[in-house]
Amino acid sequence: MSTLLSVRNLTMRFGGLTAIDDLSLEVPAGRITGIIGPNGAGKTTLFNCLTGFYKPTSGTLRLAHPHHGEMRLEALASHKVVRDAQVVRTFQNIRLFPKMTVLENLIVAQHNVLQRASRFSIAGLFGLAAYREAEAAALDRAATWLERLGLVDLADHAAGDLPYGIQRRIEIARALCVDPVLLCLDEPAAGLNPRESAELNELLLYLCRERGVAILLIEHDMSVVMNVSDHIGVINYGRKIAEGTPEAVRNDPQVIKAYLGEDEDEAQAGGAAA
């Protein structure tokens, strides 16, 4: 399996705080990679570095883009990460355009394509055929994803008025409209009920197996992350403490320690040994 994204020695410091400390990670193409770790471990910081919201203190983020060859994500501004490298993210606390309708949210996601077709609004203002075609294509793509995610009936509702679980789905649909090479999902199952999480599992597997989208998944809901991930990386205090298949990670003593803490005896023994 070829590597899509390779994170090498990534470090991110905020003043005295080292949020990510010399982290290296490989994300294979066409697979689901899970990232887990306790709260404050640096998972979202990793996403922010990856998608250009933060500029890493040091380290490299190489993306083997299927069409454009190797790209260095750490050098790109956040909008270019999406526009040029097609690495798209969702947010832990949903960030939709709440007053716009669901359909408009999905159309806005295709801004760059449409803006080019509208020739900086000139062709658009006069309603030229080239722009009309591009808009019809954008609507078709939006409609396809709305249908796949069961959102067609809600297409003309304001996105902010819809229930939380549906907003999560809209955010994923919106990210899919960018036609991602790598989809970074930040806790997509947070706030979902068990049935919705099961639907999410099914969707993630569909995207990965049928559409060939590589997925990087931050998740606390173990029923999601253990069931769908091909590969899991565990982060604690900004360092990678374990990596491997879901089974291997589940039984890793380091991981158990990070999540549950260690027994007092062991801690003392460890302290004495140190």
Added chain:
Amino acid sequence: MSAVVFAHHRMSPAERVRDAAWVAFVALLLGIPLIGLTTVDAGGRLEVSTRFGMLALFVAIAFGGRIALRATVDHFKARKLARQQARGASEATAASTTRRVSTWLGWFALGASIGLPILFSDNRYVVDTATTVLIYVMLGWGLNVVVGLAGLLDLGYVAFYAVGAYSYAILATEHGWGFWQALPVSGAMAATFGILLGYPILRLRGDYLAIVTLGFGEIIRIILVNWTDFSGGPNGISSIPRPSFFGLEFTRRPAEGEQSFAAFFGLDYSPMQRLIFLYYLILVLALLTHVFVSRLRRLPVGRAWEALREDEIACRAMGMNTTNIKLSAFAIGAMLGGFAGVFFAARQGFISPESFVFTESAIVLAIVVLGGMGSQLGVVLAAALLVLIPEFGRNFAEYRMLLFGAAMVLIMVWKPGGLLSHREPTVRLGQREETPA
């Protein structure tokens, strides 16, 4: 306690009686010392006497009044609930009703604005005021791009109005440019200033943005006051040429070799001809602005403005270049303000920094906010209100501005989202075929 609080469920008659009985009981308790007992002057000393008849009447009134009050409140609550349920059940119909009413209102306003100078062709005051309304409508539509759509709070909008007005005034008086030549150049000039202002404040939002734009507005005005060689300073620029009707001037005695409008059409000269021409000129400019802005709103750039208003971080996460989006909003908004400024200079024939004070910015912003952020028709209604209320208020002399403030507060209480806060989606799934390009 529970008996006195307005219950949320529908009350049965027995409950109503019990509720009223409680109130009557409280009234009785209060009424005994207040009404039931009274002191009378009996030959130099006070005596306590009783008024139980009046007390009974008081308690009865409290009882009956409570039942009536309850019934009224319940009635209105039920109606409100029914309205809400109806809205929930058929949100689509409600939206389509709003759309129908808006469309109807829009056509009515268009018809009225075309017919107005015909009806009032000899009333200088009416035509003049209507022209002022239209200038504010145009300014409102321009600022609506920046504030209503892109969500960038701009308190210095008058600066672009001033740039437009002074550009035309200087081009016309010193370089002999005509109105139609100067119009696009002045608009471009204002747009350039929009970008100049926009660039340094890209990272600012909300209050900080408002303060910087406010400062920018003042900087422009103070430059105009002090740079006497360039702008005439506080004396302003006078005898700015008026626009002509395809080369026909609106004067009694046209210059050598020129023809006047009245002579060409074989009419008697009347100063109203120019006023009505100016009125139709700003009407055309405003309508062009309207068509331009409403088309832009349905284009990628317009959706990007709205997305920027909703969530800037999400915009970046969708690959949008927020720098370009902000600058385009500032540039387009400034350009429209500049056009309005050119018209203003041409209409007045005289401009000075006095016309471009902060109050103007505040009024235009009030128009956008009162109209309902982003609503084109709302701007028209709010502009009409904000220009007409002070005009009607002239009868109240010094209370005029008080009335103006009170009206604004009342509108905000009654309609916190603005007069027309309904947002029309730019595209619908159901009508993909008839999507406007």
